[in-house]
Amino acid sequence: METLTVELGTRSYPIYIGQNLFSGAELLQQHIRGKQVMIVSNTTVAPLYLEQIMNMLAQYQSASVVLPDGEKYKNLDTLNQIYTALLENNFDRSCTLIALGGGVVGDMTGFAAASYQRGVDFIQIPTTLLSQVDSSVGGKTGVNHALGKNMIGAFHQPNAVLINTDTLDTLPDRELSAGLAEIIKYGALGDEPFFEWLESHMSQLLQRDVSKLVYAIKHSCEDKAKIVAADERESGQRALLNLGHTFGHAIETAMGYGNWLHGEAVGAGMILAAELSEKMGWIDKKDVTRLQNLTKLAGLPVNYPPEMTAEQFIELMMRDKKALQGKIRLVLLKSIGNAIVSADYDESALLNTLNEHHQPSTGH
Amino acid sequence: METLTVELGTRSYPIYIGQNLFSGAELLQQHIRGKQVMIVSNTTVAPLYLEQIMNMLAQYQSASVVLPDGEKYKNLDTLNQIYTALLENNFDRSCTLIALGGGVVGDMTGFAAASYQRGVDFIQIPTTLLSQVDSSVGGKTGVNHALGKNMIGAFHQPNAVLINTDTLDTLPDRELSAGLAEIIKYGALGDEPFFEWLESHMSQLLQRDVSKLVYAIKHSCEDKAKIVAADERESGQRALLNLGHTFGHAIETAMGYGNWLHGEAVGAGMILAAELSEKMGWIDKKDVTRLQNLTKLAGLPVNYPPEMTAEQFIELMMRDKKALQGKIRLVLLKSIGNAIVSADYDESALLNTLNEHHQPSTGH
Numbered sequence: 087m088e089t090l091t092v093e094l095g096t097r098s099y100p101i102y103i104g105q106n107l108f109s110g111a112e113l114l115q116q117h118i119r120g121k122q123v124m125i126v127s128n129t130t131v132a133p134l135y136l137e138q139i140m141n142m143l144a145q146y147q148s149a150s151v152v153l154p155d156g157e158k159y160k161n162l163d164t165l166n167q168i169y170t171a172l173l174e175n176n177f178d179r180s181c182t183l184i185a186l187g188g189g190v191v192g193d194m195t196g197f198a199a200a201s202y203q204r205g206v207d208f209i210q211i212p213t214t215l216l217s218q219v220d221s222s223v224g225g226k227t228g229v230n231h232a233l234g235k236n237m238i239g240a241f242h243q244p245n246a247v248l249i250n251t252d253t254l255d256t257l258p259d260r261e262l263s264a265g266l267a268e269i270i271k272y273g274a275l276g277d278e279p280f281f282e283w284l285e286s287h288m289s290q291l292l293q294r295d296v297s298k299l300v301y302a303i304k305h306s307c308e309d310k311a312k313i314v315a316a317d318e319r320e321s322g323q324r325a326l327l328n329l330g331h332t333f334g335h336a337i338e339t340a341m342g343y344g345n346w347l348h349g350e351a352v353g354a355g356m357i358l359a360a361e362l363s364e365k366m367g368w369i370d371k372k373d374v375t376r377l378q379n380l381t382k383l384a385g386l387p388v389n390y391p392p393e394m395t396a397e398q399f400i401e402l403m404m405r406d407k408k409a410l411q412g413k414i415r416l417v418l419l420k421s422i423g424n425a426i427v428s429a430d431y432d433e434s435a436l437l438n439t440l441n442e443h444h445q446p447s448t449g450h
Numbered sequence: 451m452e453t454l455t456v457e458l459g460t461r462s463y464p465i466y467i468g469q470n471l472f473s474g475a476e477l478l479q480q481h482i483r484g485k486q487v488m489i490v491s492n493t494t495v496a497p498l499y500l501e502q503i504m505n506m507l508a509q510y511q512s513a514s515v516v517l518p519d520g521e522k523y524k525n526l527d528t529l530n531q532i533y534t535a536l537l538e539n540n541f542d543r544s545c546t547l548i549a550l551g552g553g554v555v556g557d558m559t560g561f562a563a564a565s566y567q568r569g570v571d572f573i574q575i576p577t578t579l580l581s582q583v584d585s586s587v588g589g590k591t592g593v594n595h596a597l598g599k600n601m602i603g604a605f606h607q608p609n610a611v612l613i614n615t616d617t618l619d620t621l622p623d624r625e626l627s628a629g630l631a632e633i634i635k636y637g638a639l640g641d642e643p644f645f646e647w648l649e650s651h652m653s654q655l656l657q658r659d660v661s662k663l664v665y666a667i668k669h670s671c672e673d674k675a676k677i678v679a680a681d682e683r684e685s686g687q688r689a690l691l692n693l694g695h696t697f698g699h700a701i702e703t704a705m706g707y708g709n710w711l712h713g714e715a716v717g718a719g720m721i722l723a724a725e726l727s728e729k730m731g732w733i734d735k736k737d738v739t740r741l742q743n744l745t746k747l748a749g750l751p752v753n754y755p756p757e758m759t760a761e762q763f764i765e766l767m768m769r770d771k772k773a774l775q776g777k778i779r780l781v782l783l784k785s786i787g788n789a790i791v792s793a794d795y796d797e798s799a800l801l802n803t804l805n806e807h808h809q810p811s812t813g814h
Contacts, residue, residue, distance in 0.1 A: 162526050166595075173597035176769055201565070204592065204603045205683075228568065231530075233537035239568045240604065319569075404540055 088304050092223060093315040097243045101223060101307050103300060107250035108135065111142035117209055117246040120180030123148040126168055126195040127186040128155040131213050134256055139186055139211065149175045153191065157344035160190045160230045162238070168198040182207040182245070188214035188261075189221035189348065193239070196227030200242035210244045213253040215265025215299075216349050219272075219306035222247050224314040224324075230343060234405045235335045241319055249307075251299055259292075263385035264349025266291060267330075267356070269302050270380055272309040274356060275329045278423030280305055285376070288383045325427045329417040330355030333390070336402035340394050353386035358439055363419040365435040373422050389443055396440035452668050456587060457679040461607045465587060465671050467664060471614035472499065475506035481573055481610040484544030487512040490532055490559040491550040492519040495577050498620055503550055503575065513539045517555065521708035524554045524594045526602070532562040546571040546609070552578035552625075553585035553712065557603070560591030564606035574608045577617040579629025579663075580713050583636075583670035586611050588678040588688075594707060598769045599699045605683055613671075615663055623656075627749035628713025630655060631694075631720070633666050634744055636673040638720060639693045642787030644669055649740070652747045689791045693781040694719030697754070700766035704758050717750035722803055727783040729799040737786050753807055760804035 087104030102113060123146045127136050132152045140148060151171035153164050172181065185195035185208060192210050199208035210222035228239020254262070266288070273281030283305075284291075290298045310327065317324040333355030337346050360374045381388050390399075403414045413429040414436075420426055451468030466477060487510045491500050496516045504512060515535035517528050536545065549559035549572060556574050563572035576586035592603020618626070630652075637645030647669075648655075654662045674691065681688040697719030701710050724738045745752050754763075767778045777793040778800075784790055 162530055166526055169595050169602055170597065173595060173601060173769060197565075201561075201592075201602050201604055203601060204590070204605055226568070228565075231533050231537060233534065237537060237567060238533055238565050240565055241568055405537060 088300065090304065090307055090311055092243070092311045094243060094318060099244055099246050101247040101249065101311070103218075103249040103251065103304050103307070105251050105296065107248055108138045108142070108252070114139075114142050114184075114209065114246075114248065118146065118182045119207060119245075120178075120182060121147050122175070122177045122181035123184060124168075124172055124175070124177060124181060125150040125184045125186055126153065126191060126198070127151075128153045128188075128191050130155040131187040131191070135186060135213065135253065139184065147175075149177075153194070155190075157190055157230070157338070157348065158342065160194055160343065161232075162229055165194055165198055165229050168194065169202060172198075172202055177202075179203045179206055182209060184209045184211060185222075185244075186211045186213065187217075188212065189217040192217050192222050193227050193236070194229055196225070196242050196244065197229060197239050200227055200240035205242070207245050208242070210247040212247070212249060214257055214261055215254060215303070216261070216268055216347075218249045218303050219265060220268040220310065222249070223307055223310050225318065233339075234402075235338055235343070249303060251296060251303070254294060254299060259385065261347065261349075262292070262294070264347040264353075266384040267349035267353035267381070267386055269306050270377075270384060271327075271329050271352065271356060272306045274360075274377060274419065274422055275326050275417070275425035276313075276423060277305075277309055278421075280309070281376075281380070281422055285380055288380065292385065325415075326417055326425045329419075329425050330357075330359055332403050332406045332414065332416055333358045333399070335406055336399050337390055337394065339402050340398055341391055346391065350387055353381045353384070354388060354390045357381060357388050358390065358443065359417060360419055361442075362416070362431060362436055362439045365439060366418070366431055369419050369421055373419065376422060392444070394444070396437055396444055399440050400436070452664065454668065454671055454675055456607070456675045458607060458682060463608055463610050465611040465613065465675070467582075467613040467615065467668050467671070469615050469660065471612055472502045472506070472616070478503075478506050478548075478573065478610075478612065482510065482546045483571060483609075484542075484546060485511050486539070486541045486545035487548060488532075488536055488539070488541060488545060489514040489548045489550055490517065490555060490562070491515075492517045492552075492555050494519040495551040495555070499550060499577065499617065503548065511539075513541075517558070519551075519554075521554055521594070521702070521712065522706065524558055524707065525596075526593055529558055529562055529593050532558065533566060536562075536566055541566075543567045543570055546573060548573045548575060549586075549608075550575045550577065551581075552576065553581040556581050556586050557591050557600070558593055560589070560606050560608065561593060561603050564591055564604035569606070571609050572606070574611040576611070576613060578621055578625055579618060579667070580625065580632055580711075582613045582667050583629060584632040584674065586613070587671055587674050589682065597703075598766075599702055599707070613667060615660060615667070618658060618663060623749065625711065625713075626656070626658070628711040628717075630748040631713035631717035631745070631750055633670050634741075634748060635691075635693050635716065635720060636670050638724075638741060638783065638786055639690050639781070639789035640677075640787060641669075641673055642785075644673070645740075645744070645786050649744055652744065656749065689779075690781055690789045693783075693789050694721075694723055696767050696770050696778065696780055697722045697763070699770055700763050701754055701758065703766050704762055705755055710755065714751055717745045717748070718752060718754045721745060721752050722754065722807065723780060723782055725806075726780070726795060726800055726803045729803060730782070730795055733783050733785055737783065740786060756808070758808070760801055760808055763804050764800070
């Protein structure tokens with residue numbers, strides 16, 4: 087088992103990564119302070135792992151709530167189901183919530199923990215590759231609004247993150263690819279050697295080679311933990327983690343939550359960011375090609391949905407959290423491994439980038 | 451104009467108290483950092499003051515959202531109307547929310563500010579006596595759940611609190627009395643001289659003598675600011691501010707939100723707390739009588755609703771945030787001006803206190 091720490095002073099917490107982490111109960115129990123534990127899961131993950139987790143909590147007053155599965159349920163109504171379960175069980179301020187599932191379960195459970203009785207403890211047990219390398223680490227929690235993704239939420243750090251790589255055995259291929267998009271992101275935004283490593287080992291990752299997956303997860307979590315430790319509330323460099331996300335959120339909102347997986351939208355969004363960066367003369371065509379090839383190799387779409395127009399993109403991106411004072415700030419590339427946050431790009435270059443993608447005849 | 455400061459390090463903020471505070475715009479503007487301002491009000495207060503506030507914000511991109519009035523609308527659905535208004539206006543992270551109304555508007559606006567894009571600025575302009583002396587100060591924000599009051603929320607401090615006592619001119623008598631309940635509370639829990647002052651000046655307060663109201667508001671805010679500064683997140687003495695509230699929340703929940711005003715429920719709750727304290731031998735009968743008389747003088751009910759039973763009370767109180775590990779913690783009195791938080795009372799004395807009130811023939 088590998089252990090990392092997210093360094094945040096009194097709110098520091100460990101990330102455990104390894105196989106077979108559901109067999110002993112101690113690892114989990116040492117991070118539970120009270121006697122009441124609520125496990126939050128969904129209809130896909132609960133049948134696979136809920137019983138194992140419940141068995142680890144025999145001496146606690148434990149209960150569970152199973153939510154419908156999918157990004158389209160990541161909203162206030164579903165969140166309310168968690169509050170209702172907590173209140174029906176008379177859970178008090180000393181309780182702990184456990185998120186057992188992917189990013190949607192983690193984000194909603196985290197926000198429920200941030201807001202139930204103005205804040206209780208929670209633990210992340212992410213079961214998808216995407217949530218293991220991204221959303222379970224760093225304390226961003228929240229739900230979507232019909233008019234924008236993750237618009238309602240809080241910063242609330244977990245007590246611990248347990249990444250049991252055995253859970254990847256049951257993950258569909260499409261979701262494995264979606265997780266790889268976020269892993270590629272860490273290379274592209276600030277870690278060129280890792281990007282190269284991914285170019286060499288992508289096929290092994292797709293074949294679910296355990297040691298390679300553990301390496302990629304650990305490396306991704308390390309990269310993220312460093313950035314979060316330096317800038318917890320995203321006043322500066324943490325925004326780099328949004329590479330591909332402003333474009334990606336627009337895709338997710340336009341297509342209806344869940345029709346494009348978050349990782350898929352981020353993958354296509356990173357390529358748009360790279361192409362705009364190329365148009366600005368910041369990176370070479372070959373950098374764009376490297377990113378396109380690696381994304382394709384990971385089994386991800388490289389073009390945005392043909393249903394969308396450039397105008398729709400821009401309207402949706404204006405609503406994104408990264409917009410400020412009416413200008414869309416984007417994470418763009420100076421090279422592979424060197425991203426910047428900028429509103430200092432040509433708006434016509436942005437429009438051209440989007441328009442070229444919109445015409446299937448351009449060869450993308 | 452009087453000015454106090456709530457001392458919370460980098461999150462310190464001023465409370466301004468006085469007449470005529472809506473005539474100049476500077477006081478408000480100095481606390482707005484960005485260009486976008488959303489005023490949140492309700493159908494009762496907006497017709498009276500919204501235009502004045504909008505006029506103070508001519509050079510900002512300002513908008514407003516008017517919510518239905520009443521505690522029964524303090525829920526996630528109404529909260530969502532605030533998010534929708536923010537998103538429809540493309541408001542970004544640099545925006546400021548202004549709460550213009552009573553405690554319900556303040557609590558919901560504060561929680562919207564705590565959670566919109568994971569946290570934006572807000573300013574409190576409380577227009578009821580109760581919100582001026584209590585809920586607008588201290589950063590407790592949130593909404594109710596069908597199963598319990600204020601169960602969903604966050605600690606989120608405002609940038610400033612503007613208390614314009616002119617707004618009390620339009621306040622119904624019943625709401626004035628409800629505000630007086632919270633004012634009496636400060637005396638009862640930790641300020642015997644203030645309690646005495648209230649005994650001497652209650653009739654002037656009911657006649658809305660401005661200088662007496664300003665004194666009572668300022669004194670209450672000072673008492674609260676001191677406690678909040680010492681214990682922002684209620685790990686200790688801040689819990690004393692809940693005198694009467696555990697009983698009171700049970701009344702509000704049982705009767706349906708809004709049928710008993712919060713202050714009315716707190717007034718009746720304080721008397722129950724005093725009577726239980728007397729049964730425990732901690733205070734004298736004459737202290738209970740003083741509290742009953744002052745509460746009555748303020749125009750408040752002194753008995754809980756006859757529809758409620760002792761058993762229902764206990765069930766509802768078990769769900770309150772002050773319950774911990776299955777035991778109801780209550781704020782009780784050692785004397786007028788000296789409250790303690792305790793779970794160390796006789797459960798049969800609690801049951802007797804509630805049962806005696808339930809029988810109209812006991813003379814209460």
